[in-house]
Amino acid sequence: MPPVREQPRDLAALIACPRCDALHLAEPLGPNERAACARCGTLLVTPRTRSFLHVVALAFTAMILMVAAVFFPFLRISAQGLSHDSSVFSAAMTFADGILAPLSLAVLLTIVGLPVLRFAALIYTLWPLANGRPAWPHAAQAFRVAERLQPWSMAEIFVIGTAVALVKVAGLASIGFGPAFWAFCVLIIVTALKNAFMSKWTIWDAIDAR
Ligand SMILES: [Zn+2]
Numbered sequence: 693m694p695p696v697r698e699q700p701r702d703l704a705a706l707i708a709c710p711r712c713d714a715l716h717l718a719e720p721l722g723p724n725e726r727a728a729c730a731r732c733g734t735l736l737v738t739p740r741t742r743s744f745l746h747v748v749a750l751a752f753t754a755m756i757l758m759v760a761a762v763f764f765p766f767l768r769i770s771a772q773g774l775s776h777d778s779s780v781f782s783a784a785m786t787f788a789d790g791i792l793a794p795l796s797l798a799v800l801l802t803i804v805g806l807p808v809l810r811f812a813a814l815i816y817t818l819w820p821l822a823n824g825r826p827a828w829p830h831a832a833q834a835f836r837v838a839e840r841l842q843p844w845s846m847a848e849i850f851v852i853g854t855a856v857a858l859v860k861v862a863g864l865a866s867i868g869f870g871p872a873f874w875a876f877c878v879l880i881i882v883t884a885l886k887n888a889f890m891s892k893w894t895i896w897d898a899i900d901a902r
Pocket residue numbers: 709710711712713714729730731732733734
């Protein structure tokens with residue numbers, strides 16, 4: 693797909709690269725063709741049904757991993773013969789009484805609530821499209837919610853923050869990772885894969901075709 697040089701007649705046929713803003717003219721693709729940015733190589737258009745199916749499958753996987761990541765033990769801290777298991781849920785609920793209650797709510801919302809809502813909105817949007825059916829009612833609103841929530845889903849930042857904090861604690865106590873820590877790590881990979889398979893332009897195009 694060459695970059696646009698002349699004035700196009702139909703604005704809907706233009707695709708802007710989400711990474712470098714280069715404008716491209718959309719052309720009809722074959723069933724298994726994909727289109728990438730001519731300048732930076734970012735994926736612009738994906739083959740429809742199959743990529744929708746990938747995203748739905750990965751969003752389901754992410755939701756199941758999220759349950760494991762929140763309720764299974766995340767860390768075991770042992771010092772002087774005492775040991776303590778902690779899950780993300782119990783750690784967040786530590787602040788549930790008193791003046792820090794809003795902190796509990798914010799932690800649960802950004803680590804669990806918003807990512808789950810985002811996965812649910814993606815599944816709602818893409819499930820009928822992946823099965824070759826027209827989009828369900830309000831699919832456009834659901835996908836817009838999923839897009840808006842993306843900057844607020846902070847599972848990755850949570851894992852990095854934990855790793856930094858552990859370096860500090862490691863000198864004082866011995867630390868073991870529980871299943872939830874690994875569930876979070878897999879969750880990050882699954883989320884990255886999902887983003888790699890997802891083309892916003894293709895999804896909007898499929899929703900509009902209804
Ligand atoms: Zn680009």
